[in-house]
Structures are given as structure tokens and as C-alpha cells.
Amino acid sequence: MIRWEEARREIKxxxxxxxxxxxxLHMLQEERMVLATLDKEKFKxxxxxxYYDVIKSAIIALMSLSGNNTADESALSAYLQHFYPEFSADxxxxxxxxxxxxxxxxxxGFSLAASFFKENGTKMEKLAEKLIELVKAELSLN
Numbered sequence: 001m002i003r004w005e006e007a008r009r010e011i012k013x014x015x016x017x018x019x020x021x022x023x024x025l026h027m028l029q030e031e032r033m034v035l036a037t038l039d040k041e042k043f044k045x046x047x048x049x050x051y052y053d054v055i056k057s058a059i060i061a062l063m064s065l066s067g068n069n070t071a072d073e074s075a076l077s078a079y080l081q082h083f084y085p086e087f088s089a090d091x092x093x094x095x096x097x098x099x100x101x102x103x104x105x106x107x108x109g110f111s112l113a114a115s116f117f118k119e120n121g122t123k124m125e126k127l128a129e130k131l132i133e134l135v136k137a138e139l140s141l142n
Contacts (some may be wrong), residue, residue: 001096007070007078016067021139024061028054028132034047044117045105052102052125057097058131063136070093073099091130094123 031054040047043091059076063069066083070076077096087095098120105112 001077001081001095002004002074003036004078004082007072007075007082010072011063011070011079014064014067014069017064018139021061021135023109024038024057024064025132025135026137028057028061028128028135030058032128032132040117040121044114045112045137047121048098048117048124049105050114051128052105054128055098055131056102058128058135059095061135062131063139065077073103086134087130091127094120098124098127105133 029107031050035047035050035054038047038050038070056073056076059080060069062084063076068079070079076099077092081094101112101116
């Protein structure tokens, strides 16, 4: 994971985009419905790519609510760690690993080891849920 000092150079200030976040949240809920019905044992890599997208997009939604954005996905977990102390070191590490691994699977066709999903599937689900609930809470405050 990159350190905050490096990540902050990749984060740009924009204006808060509440409508964009509402759209992202709608898509996140659809992706979670797909995950709920998907045979995760059969489609481990695809499930991980979906969790990657949910986790990545939820962090981007949080950034958007704060008037920030980045094109560098490696900055997302550092942003989460810096601004959201309610996430444990293990959750930050998982977010970073899912973002790196999911990106490789999604963009490079990298096939995940069966053990990755087995070891992290439940943790990814809990992290995704926590992030989405945080986005909803912050959205209602803005």
C-alpha cells in the first residue's frame, strides 16, 4: 500500500458530487444483488472482481462526497486509512489487497487462486457492507 504522503499527490480537489454518489450507490446495490445470487464457489475470480468494484466504487463515493477524486486506484486505501479511522488496519489492508488483486483480474485476466476467495470472501462482504453503510450515512448528512 502506498503511504498517504504519496497518495495525496494523486488526489485532486473537485466539488462534492451528491448526485454522482447517489448513482454510484444505486450501482453498488445492484452489484451486491448479483453477488447475493452468484455461485461464488464456481465463479471465485468473477466474485472477487465484483467485490473489487464495490469496494473501489464505495471509496470513490466517499471521496466524491468530500470533494475529492483520483484516477490512481492505489491511492484509495491510503485515503480510506487517512480519513476514516473507524476502519481497522486489517480492513485497510484487505481493501488494498482487493483493489490490487481485483484490478489485475479485471484488466489483465489474472486468474485468482481458489484460496484467495475462500480466505477473504466473508471479509470482503463485511468490508463492502461497512463501506456502503458509511456512504449512505454521509450522503444523508450532506
